[in-house]
Amino acid sequence: MLIVAALLSWFLVGLFIRVSKARGWGQPVRKEGSASHLVKEGTPTAGGVPFVLALALVFFPLYLLGRAGDGLNAQRELLLMLTALGMGVIGGIDDLLKIRSRMTGSGKKELLAREKFPLQFLVALAFAWFAAPLAAHELVPSMGRWADILLLTFVMVGSVNAFNFTDGLDGLLAGVGIIVLLPLMALSPSAALLVAVLLGYLWFNAHPARVFMGDMGSHAIGAIAAGAYVLYADVWLLPIAAIIPVLEVVSVAIQVAVFKRTGRRVFRMTPFHHHFENIDQPWPETHITVRFWMITAVATALVWFLLGGRP
Numbered sequence: 047m048l049i050v051a052a053l054l055s056w057f058l059v060g061l062f063i064r065v066s067k068a069r070g071w072g073q074p075v076r077k078e079g080s081a082s083h084l085v086k087e088g089t090p091t092a093g094g095v096p097f098v099l100a101l102a103l104v105f106f107p108l109y110l111l112g113r114a115g116d117g118l119n120a121q122r123e124l125l126l127m128l129t130a131l132g133m134g135v136i137g138g139i140d141d142l143l144k145i146r147s148r149m150t151g152s153g154k155k156e157l158l159a160r161e162k163f164p165l166q167f168l169v170a171l172a173f174a175w176f177a178a179p180l181a182a183h184e185l186v187p188s189m190g191r192w193a194d195i196l197l198l199t200f201v202m203v204g205s206v207n208a209f210n211f212t213d214g215l216d217g218l219l220a221g222v223g224i225i226v227l228l229p230l231m232a233l234s235p236s237a238a239l240l241v242a243v244l245l246g247y248l249w250f251n252a253h254p255a256r257v258f259m260g261d262m263g264s265h266a267i268g269a270i271a272a273g274a275y276v277l278y279a280d281v282w283l284l285p286i287a288a289i290i291p292v293l294e295v296v297s298v299a300i301q302v303a304v305f306k307r308t309g310r311r312v313f314r315m316t317p318f319h320h321h322f323e324n325i326d327q328p329w330p331e332t333h334i335t336v337r338f339w340m341i342t343a344v345a346t347a348l349v350w351f352l353l354g355g356r357p
């Protein structure tokens with residue numbers, strides 16, 4: 047089924063690119079951003095929509111046929127997928143607003159943070175409520191169920207936004223997401239299927255990208271990464287494996303806090319990957335992507351070791 051998922055994703059993403067180009071659903075590029083990105087103006091965006099669709103189209107028949115796990119694991123898998131789709135819909139609304147605004151030149155351009163965060167919080171809270179008793183490891187010892195729920199809500203919202211900030215270079219987030227999920231593929235069908243559909247997507251997103259992911263895809267990846275580590279591994283291992291998304295979101299927080307306080311910037315540009323494109327001797331985009339993959343691979347190998355080498 048992994049091959050089916052990868053091929054279906056490959057087909058749907060390719061079809062999406064053709065339709066997007068025909069309809070002019072291109073991505074605008076920030077003029078104040080990295081100069082090397084100006085050539086990407088007009089590249090189709092919201093490429094996460096077709097691979098999330100492929101993920102759902104393969105998962106739910108497996109679940110209904112009892113092939114997504116039995117008993118406890120089936121509950122975990124359904125919770126994972128519903129959370130990913132819930133977060134994906136939030137990101138998808140953002141993608142739709144951006145495309146519609148670009149096409150019409152008017153209307154709401156995107157979801158504001160004050161609109162997006164409450165929606166993310168509600169989905170994360172629903173996940174945390176059901177996930178707390180299903181978690182693979184003790185979360186907050188001797189603090190009670192509500193402490194666990196609050197922790198998991200924070201982890202889910204943080205993961206979704208951290209993975210979203212990581213999306214910004216050709217192939218970067220897809221590769222990071224695949225590597226982060228590798229230790230859990232044998233345990234979680236949802237994680238394994240996500241790896242498969244990301245491979246199909248990466249065929250078109252590798253540099254030079256023919257499509258960009260958009261928020262629906264990044265939200266779904268962040269949700270499954272967080273959920274899979276909570277339900278099958280250990281929530282405290284997620285920040286290690288996902289060291290790049292953690293650095294990305296922390297870089298934004300630091301930049302905003304320091305700039306508001308001093309008017310100065312710590313980084314040339316955030317999220318963190320853009321800093322290296324704007325230093326005095328800029329790194330090529332492909333170098334940043336591959337090096338961030340390598341860092342993620344080392345961190346994920348450490349997680350594998352801490353898990354005792356078990357899937």
